[in-house]
Structure formats: structure tokens, C-alpha cells
Amino acid sequence: GEDVEQSLFLSVREGDSSVINCTYTDSSSTYLYWYKQEPGAGLQLLTYIFSNMDMKQDQRLTVLLNKKDKHLSLRIADTQTGDSAIYFCAESIRYSSASKIIFGSGTRLSIRP
């Protein structure tokens, strides 16, 4: 089946690292994505990783992929108040002659002083 699961909430202290986790079920996933949604806005692509990679780093963001366990994580270093948002994990899976994107339910990240 096609399912992407995330925990609903995460609270971290400003300056600490945030780790948002995601699990997916479809082994034919080719690309996995992290999106950020701020209040009243659309989804903003943060980063993505190809399924044959284990890790991708982009400034404060680190994506780790464990393909065996179908587990994806997003680490945000030195979390700031501007990182408060909902973070969506998504996977791209083959579908007929194209692909489709399956989104998780989103993790709401809140930052405490």
C-alpha cells in the first residue's frame, strides 16, 4: 500500500536540533521530499533525496534515508523561531507511465525559548 506516516507534533528549544521522522511503505519510492508550510501559506520545497542516497546535507538541513527500514528523517540544526511550521514528508512512486506524490499528514514544529 501507499502510506506515509509522521508524528503530529514536535517541540524543541531554540538553538537545539530538531529531528522530524517519517516512515513510508512503498518500496518503489524513487524520490523523497521535505516540504515546509507556514501559517496561511502553501507548501515550500525544502529539500529532496534520491532513493539510492543515504544522506544529503544542505546548510542547516540534513536528510537521512534508511531504505531498508523505509525511514526518512529531517534534522534542522540550531533551530530558530522562524523554523516554526508544519513539515511534510512525501514520496514519489511509479504509477503507470508517470509518478504520483504521496504526502504524510505533517509534523507541527513549535519552538520554545
Add this chain to the structure above:
Amino acid sequence: KAGVTQTPRYLIKTRGQQVTLSCSPISGHRSVSWYQQTPGQGLQFLFEYFSETQRNKGNFPGRFSGRQFSNSRSEMNVSTLELGDSALYLCASSESTGTKNIQYFGAGTRLSVL
């Protein structure tokens, strides 16, 4: 390049009316997908259009329909509105080259049904 543009940003309708939402994709993008986002159900896929053809469809009633024009702009229509249709409707465009399929989202149209 300009991003994905959705119009209008806000809309208030009453039950039983119909509504049309518009989405202009990023220049060169041929795929447009529509999503409904509500606090209770999260982000739900409505449908995807590619080269004026509906390629994928989610599990929504026939009151929800869409179309895509030759310039890749897309419209979504909801007929006989119900209170439960109140939501943020998001449009995303992509180049849709194989499986990479990176989707870029617009800011959304917030629909309130009274």
C-alpha cells in the same frame, strides 16, 4: 521565473453554489495537481492534469472537477457546495520528467462555505 499563481486567494460562498478556482503553473511546467487541505483530513490529492488530460485522480465525489488548457493553466470547479468543502485548496506544478516530479506549490485559495 514566476512561481505558481492561484486566484482568488480567498473566497466565500454559500451552500449549493458552485465555485471555480484558477491556477497558473510555473512557465514550462506541464503538470498541475490539486490538493484539498483541511485541519481534520490533512492534505488530500484531488487530481493531476498533464497536457490537458487528467492523469491521476483522488477519491473525491464527482462534484469536484477540473480541466487544463493548452497553456497549462488549470481550473478546478466544485459544484453544489457543502459546508465540508471549506478548505485551503492548493495547486502544484511540476515539469513531471519521469519520477523526479518535484512539485512547486502556490499559496492556495481559502474557500469558506457558509
